[in-house]
Amino acid sequence: MHDTSPHDVIIAGAGPVGLFLACELRLADLSVLVLEQAPHPDSPLKRLPFGMRGLSSPSVEALYRRGLLEAVAARQAQRDPAAASAHWSRQPRAAGGHFAGMQFYLDRVDQAHWPYRVPGPCAPHMATDLAHLESVLAARAAELGAEIRRGVAVEQVEQSAHEVRVRTRDVSLRARWLVGCDGGRSTVRKSCGFGFTGTEPEFTGYSAQVELADPGLLAPGRHHTATGMYTYERSGVLAMADFDGGAFHRSGPITPQHIESVLRRVSGADARVTRLELAATWTDRAFQATTYRQGRVLLAGDAAHVHSPLGGQGLNLGLGDAMNLGWKLAATVRGEAPDGLLDSYCAERHPVGAQVLDWSRAQVALMRPGPGSRALAAIMRELIETGDGTTYFAGRIWGLSLRYELGAGHDLVGRSAPDVELADASRLGQHLRNGNGLLLDFTGDAQLQAWSRRRHGRIAYLGGDAGIGAKLGLGALLVRPDGIVAWAGSGIADRAELQRAASRWFGAA
Missing domain, CATH: 3.30.70.2450 (Alpha-Beta Plaits)
Structure with a gap:
């Protein structure tokens, strides 16, 4: 049987990554079909206590910037009796996370290490359970108009220069693009011949x-x-x-x-x-796809990288993939993407994935039985307890140190935009809910506002408080739809650099 109605994008996998990506693509009004092998989303392994997941700062910010944080935070795992009885919750000091089982504590974290992070609704980390997170994302995806078919497994993938054909047991489907979010044993990855390399497990x-x-x-x-x-x-x-x-x-x-x-x-x-x-x-098997794109097929989440769940990095890594990919793929489908935009997905996210895999391997090295590992762990424990050590591990585990290499420029370029409060009491992150870019102007220059209007709605203009701009040492910020700073400068005086950044990420005016 053939489905003759082609979709803009088919997503294989209705886990958090696939569902969040579906929401991102529907913001651009694309036709999105999600296929999920499991007939029902419920599983005891997704519920507490086994379903507990820690969300890092980039994940919390992504949910906030798309208006989902309040629903996810409504049932945080910390409030559950199963979480309240955990050994780390009953310690006299508040734990912020761990590395190979070695805790670090909030009272040693130096928040001044991140000068562009401003107080707001986004905590640097929070806990939830997988079942609740998936239910929130599935509801939003359906609300936005994505179609989710459960009990439908992808069996084979074929692609041409113009489309992708996805075969299931009962139907053959067509799409302009396919994204594999179908887990560590991804059929999409295997069917399309992606390279998958790494290290075999030790335990x-x-x-x-x-x-x-x-x-x-x-x-x-x-x-x-x-x-x-x-x-x-x-x-x-x-x-x-x-x-x-x-x-x-x-x-x-x-x-x-x-x-x-x-x-x-x-x-x-x-x-x-x-x-x-x-x-x-x-x-602790740690493998990564050699590339995240082959033609019209892309990978995200565990389909692109697998590693041990030590430190809770996997979910956050996958949500980061979806946030980075969604707006770029949408612009490509709509014919609005500048050259190289879609390829920047792999260029930016592949190094992040490789870093997380090494982070996982390092923890395994400290966990190995034997006097050598115990001696090394004892030294590492002393380092973690220092102020600098605690702050370093907090930055890595909470995702506060994330920065994409976007070229020379201000230290904020490639980092998450500060969620500054605006004159109308709204915040920058709230203006990213529609998936558009932003120009935040602290100078009130009419020329910058006129420049933004010429971007055909792809870059919204926001007026910022001059005092906050002075405190941050900034005149204006150009923010990508994923909340990453694409340019930071003094204002209209740096118009040439602003124009180059806008052309790189949003195309010609």
Whole structure:
């Protein structure tokens, strides 16, 4: 059977990345079809406690800039009893995150390290659960007019110079573009022959909900042992890393007997599992696609990169892909993109992905059993506890250090735009909800306002407070639809540089 109605974009995968990308593309009024293999979005692994996810600053800002943050924050995981009982939430000092299980604390973070970050509604990090996040994104995608078909798996992909043909079990679909957001075992990636390279796993990770014969036998918290690592909560939530080279992952059923065997080996305790309610395995396999685009097919999220969930970087990396790609692909489909715009997606996001994979590998190196890793971890723990060390790790884990290499210019270029308050009490981020670019003018120059009008609605003009501009040392900012600063200068005096930046990201006037 053939679907004769072509779509602008087909997205394979209705996880958070695919759904957020669908929302981005619908802001540009594109025809968007999302295909999802699973017949239903619900899964116990998406609900608390296993579905808990930490959102970094770029993800929080992306949700805020698209008007989604309030709905996501309405049920933050911190308010849930399962999260409140976690060992890190009951410490005397407020934890800001961890690296290889080593906590850093908020009282050591130097906020002055990020001078362009202004107080506002976006926290540098927050927690949510995957089920709630997906429900918010799915509702917004449907509200905007995206079509979501569940229980439909992509089986084969073929592309020509003009379109992509996607074959499922029952129908053949056509689209101008295809984006694979279909996870680490991506059919889109495999069908289109993308290179996928990296490092093989060192351990099998376990997440489980158990009942123990003696719940007091294991001390709550995270523990490194001679054979691996485990984290235990009295509620029965258990996580383990068994350094078996990833041998058990997806090799057979996860039985109570197997969980008990691994727990006894890793903990060294005479633990007895009387009931296994839920369990899943994962590994530290770290692979990345060699490119994120082949012709009319692109990759985002886990389809483009896989790594261990240590430190909670995977979801944030995928949402960052979607935010970066959406407006660029939309402009390309609409015929408004300047040369090279779509290729800048891979150029900007591939290095970020590679950095996260190395971040994951470094944590594994510190987790390995053995005196060498324990000695190195002890030194790293001392460094993390220093003010500079804490601030460095906070910047990396919270995503505050993210900067795209967009060429020479002001230090803000390539970074997230400061969410300054405007004269009407609105904030800069609120003016990005329609997915357009912004020109923020602190000088009140009529020539800049006239220049913005000539951009045919693709760059909205905002008047900023001169006092705030003086405090930031800026006259004006050009902001891309994803909230990244494309140009920063004194104002109309730097018109030539402004014009070059606008042409690069938005095309000719």
